[in-house]
Amino acid sequence: MFRLAVTTLRYRTAAFLAIFVAVLLGGALLSAAGGLLETGLRLNAPPQRLSAAPIVVTGDPAYHPPNGSGSAAFPERHRLDPALLTKLTTTPGVAKAISDRSFPAVITSLEPSGTALAGHGWTSAALTPYTLTAGRAPRAGQVVLDQRLADGAKPGDTVRVTIGGEPRRFTLAGIAVAQQQVDVPPVFFADADVPDGLDAIGVFPADGTSVRELAKRLDLPAGVKAYTGDERGVAEFSGIATGLPLIIMSGVFGGMVAVVMALVVSATIGLSVRQRRRELALLRASGATPRQVGRMVIAETMVVGVIGLVLGLLCGRIAGTWIFGRLADGGIVPSQLRFDQGALPFAGAAVLAFAVLRVTVGFAAGRAARIRPIQALAEAAVPNVALSRVRIVIGLVFAGATAAIALSTPFMGPANAAAIGGPAGLTGSIAVAVLAPLVIQRALLPRITRLVEKRGTSGTLAVINLRVRAVQFGAILVPITIATAIAMGNIYSQSTQQKAAVHAFTKNLAGNVVITSTSGGIPASLTDSVRTMPGVTAVSEVVRSKGWIEEPYDKSHTSDAWPLLGLSGPVYTGKVKQGSLDDLTGDTVALPPGTAKKLKVGVGSQIGLRLGDNALVKVKVVALTEGPSGYESLLLPAQLLAAHTTSGLPSQLLLKTSNKVHPDLSKWPGTTIGERELLGEGLDTGLGVDAWIAYLLAAIAVAYTAIASINTIAVAVLDRRREFGLQRLTGSTRREVSRMLRLEGLLIAALGLVAGLVTAAFTVFPIALATRGWPIPSGPVWILLIWVAVVLLLVLPTTAVTGRIAMRSKPMDALSSPVG
Amino acid sequence: MNNTGNAPVQLTDVRKVYGTGPGAVDALAGVTYEFAAGTFTAVMGPSGSGKSTLLHCAAGLDTPTTGDVHLAGRSLRGLDETSLTELRREHVAFVFQSFNLMPALTVRQNVVLPMTLAGKQPDDAWVTEVIRAVGLGERVKHRPSELSGGQQQRVAIARALAGRTAITFADEPTGALDTTTALEVLTLLRDQSRRLGQTIVMVTHDPVAASYADRVVFLVDGRIVSELRRGAVHPTAEAVAAELAQLSAGRLSPTES
Incomplete structure (x- = not known):
């Protein structure tokens, strides 16, 4: 039986090529997803500038809600108590402990300009270590530069450095070179010039003391941790607090790949079984039991699938590295994070892909096993649209679920809209896949027939073909529909949410001019x-961060933090229900009325906020302010909030002006002035990961449509060689048959696109309603246009080329050909 | 059952209805017949008379709506697809109009396919002899696409003989062949099967083909309406044709009940 299966493989290249490619891609992408998962779980970011210190002590970058589950990344770096340095230095077994502090420092006199957090004290040079190649250690008013920043400058030259937004002059004391790879070239200052506070402490164990043992033994305050090995990068790079985004992404991505692979494989087997109906029926007539036929289909598919899987796993490393590279470029993961793809992701991908393949093939082979021997005797008739009652019920259940999800999504908050509304795309796609042939034949075709009949013979023929071959055309239509639904649904619900979030943030802020800075923040001198x-009527600093309400404990925001907005001027236009925003100075806060009610606090109450740098501050509620529903922020005085951010400075300045102003900003290098659109820039909507998932899914969807539709079209068209021969014998020219085929292709592409867009609408419109309060999605139209072009480019050339191949032989030979 | 004699194929009041309600069509309207052991029976009738349905029901390829079929002494009633397949594999061989060879397999592989599927070791000497007997000794390694129509049908006959099954069902075995080749194939089928003592049931609309049989059964509108039996000689093609012409005329006549 197995030999029989292998023998037939050579004669079915086209169908098996599709399965091969689908499993190859699936294997590669699943092991890539596994790599993302392993990377997210391990979070290995080998240290660079801190690599000389075997132990690095720093604040836990992850916030753990007091009585909630999960964790969230602190948006800001948190500082250590300076007393800890003394304590660690005197701990037995510690040879020395060196403190590190990073702060925004940008060289403005030399090109290229450095990056924001490049400033450090010279003592911390020993943590890399950095050694001087020229000059000497800096004293007050002097700096030592990484050789890459020096750009030909010599010791004794003057260097202009912007620290904390303020430009200052320093003398270049020396030039140093790292003994390690360090991506961000540092600027070293004399310790006297370094702002207060500690970010991290590098601990060197005494001779004979085990690093691991010492790290465990260190007496550290709550929320402070000792890191060793590859974990030490946490203290150096931001964004390595939690692997959750990567873990979620790998899960969604991997699951989607598995589903798509299963769909392609089952559709391909389904089509090839239908095409080989007679051959399989003949096998049955020759004495093969249903089980034997099923086993043969399983065997031949598994042979191809396993070869594809092995090659796919071999490509898994390339795929994983590529995807990770894109994520790092897109800023979703820190580029210093090491992509870990050990043996486990490959083993996992192999097991998962094999299991998915085997189950799918098992189901699909059931159809082959149900073929009856009598079908070998009857003339190959056009397959009938006969959907079992079970199938119709399943289809209706999924269609109902889609409608139910779509109807309930608008009542969810914007935060949950995507999570609730997103699956509508999937359930809708399944409903389409299950019901497509029936819908095509019963509902769509009679209408289209009337339209196209006016187009003459080839038009009528095209429609007749669509009608009698509803099942086969369903096979081509379904991948187009599903891919369109998934790609368009995801991208547009994502862009809609993004737009809504930005809009919600900017809506309640008045002001027409925005000043931003790329050199660390807005200094007080600029604000003054x-x-x-x-011409300036109002000015407010804008500080953005995230935090949590801990006293009284607010359960509504645990792993997703409250957006915190720091203001220092009358620019907030939201309705103030109680109190006054004029009192928003010192240690104060303004809450949304709903939250205040839930927490049973009011104006005058004292609450405890956990800010982004892990500081717990007691603030007085001075006002209850309404924000856009679902996008409420806590309002704080800009000074209070800025002090608890990594840079320590506001990021933007918002101005209300009575006429056009042209302030001279040359005194503050790195600052730019613009319209209020700048407000939305750099706004962390928390949608970055979702956006990338949407794009990755769209990419898979393209690949899936490509494989599935090219394959199904090729198989379906070649299958009709005999029919074309007959048409040509009865008087159609080759050109007329081609025209009929092209019309069929166009019809299918159009039907698929429309069905897909309708399905996507079940996701996109409710999400738009939930987030924007208005059912019109937003996003660039060109994405839709490109998608339509991609689908047409897949369908039309494939139809044309296979049509030409199908008509290459003489009509008479085509009639007697064994195929079809 | 009292009629489980030694006839390898027995049909008892077999009806086959296609469709339901007022549009239902009786393909077989109550057929009772025994195909006796070692006989070569031709089933004839005009198009739509139900002759193919009769063959399918008799061979267990299709299930009658009512009535009983006994194949090789076993009732087919209640047997599932797998049991039916195993029963056919053991006792039945087929020769079809469209040759129905597996395109991917060689002549020899096609001939031994039923045995391969049954998991039986084919008797190599016998298979070689059978292939030689049908005149394809030189072409064992060829694939069907490299053979002519007549040669392909010979492969099908070799396949029917190789399993030494008791019954061969043939559905228009000469339908796709020219007259000369058809006669060669029919002779081969009759002579070789007789050597093995096989029972042959052949559906055809060709009086010449039918004249090779020992008996000819005429089917009209799903009923057996007459039968020609070999007396001293075979039913001649002329006799068969005359009978057929008369039946067709009778069917068209308004006086027929």
Whole structure:
């Protein structure tokens, strides 16, 4: 039986090629997803600038809600108590402990300009270690530069450095070179010039003391941890707090790949079984039991699938590295994070892909096993649309679920809209896949027939063909529909949410001019200077961070933090229900009324906020302010919030002006002025991961449509060689048959696109309603246009080429050909 | 059952209805017949008379709506697809109009296919002899696409003989062949089967083909309406044709009940 299966393989290249490619891609992408999962679980970021210290002590970058589950990344770096340095230095077994502090420092006199967090004290040079190649250690007013920043400057030259937004002059004391790879070239200052506070402490164990044992033994305050080995990068790079985004992404991505692979494989087997109906029926007539036929189909598919899987796993490393590279480029993961793809992701991918393949093939082979021997005797008739009652019920259940999800999504908050509304795309796709042949034949075709009949013979023929071959055309239509639904649904619900979030944030802020800075933040001197400028009626610093309400404990925001907005001027236009925003100075806060009610606090109450740098501050509620529903923020004084951010400075300045102002900003290098659109820039909507998932899914969807539709079209068209021969014998020219085929292709592409867009609408419109309060999605139209072009480019050339191949032989030979 | 004699194929009041309600069609309207052991029976009738349905029901390829079929002494009633397949594999061989060879397999592989599927070791000497007997000794390694129509049908006959099954069902075995080749194939089928003592049931609409049989059964509108039996000689093609012409005329006549 197995030999029989292998023998037939050579004669079915086209169908098996599709399965091969689908499993190859599936294997590669699943092991890539496994790699993302392993990377997210391990979170290995080998240290660079801190690599000389065997133990690095720093604050836990992850916030653990007091009585909630899960964790979230602290948005800001948190500082250590300076007393800890003394304590660690005197701990037995510690040879020395060196503190590290990073702060925004940008060289503005030399090209290229450094990156924001490049400033460090010279003592911390020993943590890399950095050694001087010229000059000497810096004293007050002096700097030592990484050789890459020096750019030909010599010791004694003057260097302009912007620290904390303020430009200052320093003398270049020396040039140093790292003994390690360090991506961000540092600027070293004399310790006297370094701002207060500690970010991390590098601990060197005494001779004979085990690193691991010492790290465990260190007496550290709560929320502070000792890191060793590859974990030490946590203290150096931001964004390595939690692997959750990567873990979620690998899960969604991997699951989607598995589903798509299963769909392609089952559709391909289904089609090839239908095409080989007679041959399989003949086998049955020759004495093969249903089980034997099923086993043969399983065997031949598994042979191809396993070869594809092995090759796919071999490509898994390439796929994983590529995807990870894109994620790092897109800023979703820190680029210093090491992509870990050990043996486990490959083993997992192999097991999962094999299991998915085997189950799918098992189901699909059931159809082959149900073929009856009598079908070998009857003339190959056009397959009938006969959907079993079970199938119709399943289809209706999924269609109902889609409608139910779509109807309930608008009542969810914006935060949950995507999670609730997203699956509508999937359930809708399944409903389409299950019901497509029936819908095509019963509902769509009679209508289209009337339309196309006016187009003459080839038009009528095309429609007749669509009608009698509803099942086969369903096989081509379904992948187009599903891919369109998934790709368009994801991308547009994502862009809609993004737009809604930005809109919600900017809506309640008045002001027409925005000043931003790329050199670490807006210094107080700039704010003061702008305030006195003629034509400026109001000025507010804008600080953005995230935090949690801990006293009284707020259960509504645990792993997703409250957005915190720091303001220092009258620019908030949301309705103030109680109290006044004029009192928002010192240690105060303004809450959304709903939250205040839930927490049973009011104006005058004292609450405890956990800010982004892990500091717990007691603040007084001074106002209850309404924000856009679902996008409420806590309002804090800009000074209070800025002090608890990594840079320590506001990021933007918002101005209300009575006429056009042209402030002179040359005194503050790195600052730019613009319209209020700048407000939305750099806004962390928390949608980055979702956006990438949407794009990855769209990419898989393209690959899936490509494989599935090219394959099904090729198989279906070649299958009709005899029919074309007959048409040509009865008087159609080759050109007329081609025209009929092209019309069929266009019809299928159009039907697939429309069905897919309708399915996507079940996701996109409710999400738009939930997030924007308005059922119109937003997003660039060109994505839709490109998608339509991609689908047409897949369907039309494939139809044309296979049609030409199918008509290459003489009509008479085609009639007697064994195929079809 | 009292009629489980030694006839390898027995049909008892077999009806086959296609469709339901007022549009239902009786393909077989109560057929009772015994195909006796070692006989060569031709089933004839005009198009739509139900002759193919009769063959399918008799061979267990299709299930009658009512009535009983006994194949090789076993009732087919209640047997599932697998049991039916195993029963056919053991006792039945087929020769079809469209040759129905597996395109991917060689002549020899096609001939031994039923045995391969049954998991039986084919008797190599016998298979070689059978292939030689049908005149394809030189072509064992060829694939069907490299053979002519007549040669392909010979492969099908070799396949029917190789399993030494008791019954061979043939459905228009000469339908796709020219007259000369058809006669060769029919002779081969009759002579070789007789050597093995096989029972042959052949459906055909060709009086010449039918004249090779020992008996000819005429089917009209799903009923057996007459039968020609070999007396001293075979039913001649002329006799068969005359009978057929008369039956067709009778069916068209308004006086027929």
